[in-house]
Amino acid sequence: MITNNTYDYILAGGGLSGQMMALELQKVIGDNERVLMIDKSDKNENDRTWSYWSTDRSLTDVLARKVWNKIKVSGKGFNEKISIAPYHYATIRGIDFYNFTKKELVNDKRFEWVTAVVDKIEEDSGVVKTTDGKSYTGKLIFKSYFEADKLEIPTKDYSVLYQQFKGWFVKTEKPVFDTDTVTFMDFSTLENTHETRFFYILPFSGTEALVEYTAFTANRMEEQIYDDHLNWYFKEKLKVSNFEIKEKEFDFIPMTDYPFPQKINGKVVTIGTTAGFVKASTGYCFSRTQEKIKGIVQALSIKGKIEESDIVSPFHFRLLDSAMLEVTGKGIVPGERFFISLFKKMAPEFLFRFLDEKASMREIIRTMFAVPGKGKLVIATIQKLMIGNKI
Ligand SMILES: Cc1cc2nc3c(=O)[nH]c(=O)nc-3n(C[C@H](O)[C@H](O)[C@H](O)COP(=O)(O)OP(=O)(O)OC[C@H]3O[C@@H](n4cnc5c(N)ncnc54)[C@H](O)[C@@H]3O)c2cc1C
Numbered sequence: 001m002i003t004n005n006t007y008d009y010i011l012a013g014g015g016l017s018g019q020m021m022a023l024e025l026q027k028v029i030g031d032n033e034r035v036l037m038i039d040k041s042d043k044n045e046n047d048r049t050w051s052y053w054s055t056d057r058s059l060t061d062v063l064a065r066k067v068w069n070k071i072k073v074s075g076k077g078f079n080e081k082i083s084i085a086p087y088h089y090a091t092i093r094g095i096d097f098y099n100f101t102k103k104e105l106v107n108d109k110r111f112e113w114v115t116a117v118v119d120k121i122e123e124d125s126g127v128v129k130t131t132d133g134k135s136y137t138g139k140l141i142f143k144s145y146f147e148a149d150k151l152e153i154p155t156k157d158y159s160v161l162y163q164q165f166k167g168w169f170v171k172t173e174k175p176v177f178d179t180d181t182v183t184f185m186d187f188s189t190l191e192n193t194h195e196t197r198f199f200y201i202l203p204f205s206g207t208e209a210l211v212e213y214t215a216f217t218a219n220r221m222e223e224q225i226y227d228d229h230l231n232w233y234f235k236e237k238l239k240v241s242n243f244e245i246k247e248k249e250f251d252f253i254p255m256t257d258y259p260f261p262q263k264i265n266g267k268v269v270t271i272g273t274t275a276g277f278v279k280a281s282t283g284y285c286f287s288r289t290q291e292k293i294k295g296i297v298q299a300l301s302i303k304g305k306i307e308e309s310d311i312v313s314p315f316h317f318r319l320l321d322s323a324m325l326e327v328t329g330k331g332i333v334p335g336e337r338f339f340i341s342l343f344k345k346m347a348p349e350f351l352f353r354f355l356d357e358k359a360s361m362r363e364i365i366r367t368m369f370a371v372p373g374k375g376k377l378v379i380a381t382i383q384k385l386m387i388g389n390k391i
Contacts, residue, residue, distance in 0.1 A: 007036040010128055010138030012118050013145030014039035016050070017272030017289050019101040021142050024297040026108060034110055036136055038128065040117040040145075043102075046095035049210070049249070051182075051202065052286035053087045053352050059290065063100055064090040066204050068182045071348060075187035075340035084348045089182050091202055091210075092286075118145055126267040143263070144272035157387045158258040159322065160218075161329040163283035165200075166226030167212035169247040175206025176240050185343075187336040190232045196328050196335025199233050211238075216255065216329045223250055253283040255329060257322035257384070264306055271296070275311060281324040282355060317357040320364065323380040332380070333373035345370040 009025060011018040014037040022037055029035065041047075054060065060067060067090045072081045105111040116130035121141060128136045183201035196216040203209045213229040215221065234240050254273075257280045263270045271277070277292055278285040292311060299310040313321075327333045342351060346367065353359050354367050371377055 005135065006034075006137045006139075007112075008033040008139050009035045010126075010136055010141045011035065011037040012121060012128055012141055012143045013272065014043065014113070015144060015272065016097070016286070017144040017275075017277065017293060018142065019043075019098065020289055020293045021144075021271060021297070022105060022111065023101060024293050026104065026111070028297060028301045029110060031110070034112070036138070037111070037113045038116055038118055038130065038136070039113075040115070042115050043098040044095075046093050048094045048251070049091055050094065050097070050286045051089065051091045052284060053084065053089050054287045054290075055086050055088075056287070056290065057088070059092065059097075060088065060090045063092045063096050065093055065096070066091055066202070068180065070181040071184040072178075072181050073185050073340070073343045074183070075185070075336045078340045078344055080343070081181050082343070082348050084352070087349060087352050089184075121268055123263075123266055123268050138267065141268045142271050143268055144270070144274060146272075146274040158256055159280075159325045159329055160258065161216050161255045161325065162218075162220050162252040163214060163216055163255050164220055164226075164252040165212050165214040165249070166223065166230065167200075167210050167249040168230055168245045169210050169249075170208070170243045170245055172207045172209075172240055173242040176238055177201065177203035177206055177209045179203050179206055185339055186237075187340065188233065188237055190229055194331030194334045196331070196339070198335070198339075199229075199237075210249075212249070216335065218330070220252060226250065253278060255280050255283050255325060257318070257325055259318075262308070262312060264308055264311060269296070269306060269311075271311075276313075279355065280321045281328065284355075287356070313357055316361075316364070319381060319384055320368075322384045323377055326380040326384070327373065327377050332376050333371070337372050341372045342367075342370060 008029065011021055018037060018039065022035060025035055067088050069085060069088055070081050070083055071089060116132055116134065118128055119131045120129045121143060126138045126141060128138060128141060183199065186199040188199060189197060198214055200212040200214055201209050211230065211233065213226050234243065260270065260274050260276050262275055271293065272289060273285065277289045279288060295310050296306055299306050328335050328338050350363065354363060368374060368377060
């Protein structure tokens with residue numbers, strides 16, 4: 001029996017991947033199909049700012065707060081501004097994206113939006129139950145909600161790290177920022193460490209920027225440590241004492257090669273972080289999510305079904321990503337040495353293509369030879385290979 005609470009698609013979680021899915025579905029679904037988006041939040045706040053590199057300008061041109069064509073990488077023996085063409089690097093504020101999606105969907109009668117907490121999804125029947133006692137039935141459910149704090153990952157076989165960052169959105173009295181160039185990785189540091197830790201600057205104007213301290217860590221660190229580093233960086237590196245902190249961001253992205261239990265064939269399909277869309281070795285996921293969601297919707301509309309290859313990255317890329325996470329995340333090869341060496345030897349265009357999993361086998365081998373401590377990377381790859389298709 002079809003009731004008003006029956007939908008063709010239910011998006012359980014309406015953050016980045018849920019909303020990207022809604023925008024893609026809007027392009028292909030029929031006039032009588034119905035889509036329900038359920039999120040525990042109204043998405044009325046700027047809960048994050050996404051930055052990404054891409055060659056796809058579809059969202060960038062509509063939503064980016066700023067776009068850059070150059071990045072700067074600084075560390076021992078290297079301090080270069082590099083052009084990233086044909087890529088661009090852009091920043092989109094969460095709230096701008098959420099408002100854009102709402103504007104696109106508000107007059108489309110096929111879409112409904114409910115603010116509620118999903119309690120349970122019954123996979124066989126496709127019933128989604130929310131904590132306010134309501135039930136909705138979906139022919140296909142895209143599940144993207146998850147709680148990072150409650151991630152339980154068996155650490156024996158997998159690397160689990162945190163990309164933890166503290167960012168200050170600042171306004172300085174005098175122009176100090178180079179508006180054309182993103183400081184992608186500045187390995188200047190207050191203390192010696194093998195971990196991958198760096199400063200990152202998104203300059204919005206000469207006097208406005210997001211300045212962030214990022215660390216790949218096995219255990220999350222006290223917020224004060226990040227503040228100490230940021231204070232040091234402003235004083236010793238930027239030589240700025242007169243500035244106002246407009247907003248702060250302190251959060252983390254889990255970085256893991258754990259293969260999240262993927263659901264593809266039944267009524268529930270996982271997308272977003274919970275489907276492994278966050279690249280383990282970098283923590284980036286905006287462009288990957290955009291690409292994977294487009295692939296899923298295309299598969300649905302052309303083949304009428306989703307296959308594993310539409311969601312899951314090829315094995316050799318997962319394997320390499322996992323080995324890179326092991327050596328850089330755990331400081332087996334010091335983060336600064338690893339990344340500086342890569343940027344010294346490879347053009348960013350090539351590195352981005354490699355990280356986007358578009359490099360050919362020849363290019364992958366070239367990258368393996370360019371990294372310092374390649375023996376350690378090879379050992380990590382073999383170790384990961386031994387746990388085989390669990391990755
Ligand atoms: C502060 C921060 C900054 C980041 N910056 C970048 C960046 O610069 N570049 C990049 O590529 N990636 C970045 N990331 C990674 C980030 O995880 C992804 O960009 C992206 O938001 C993940 O999309 P998602 O759909 O998986 O999760 P989310 O966007 O988090 O969406 C999940 C949604 O589920 C909802 N939800 C949770 N539980 C329930 C429930 N029980 N019922 C209903 N709804 C629920 C939440 O409200 C949320 O809207 C950042 C992450 C954080 C936390």
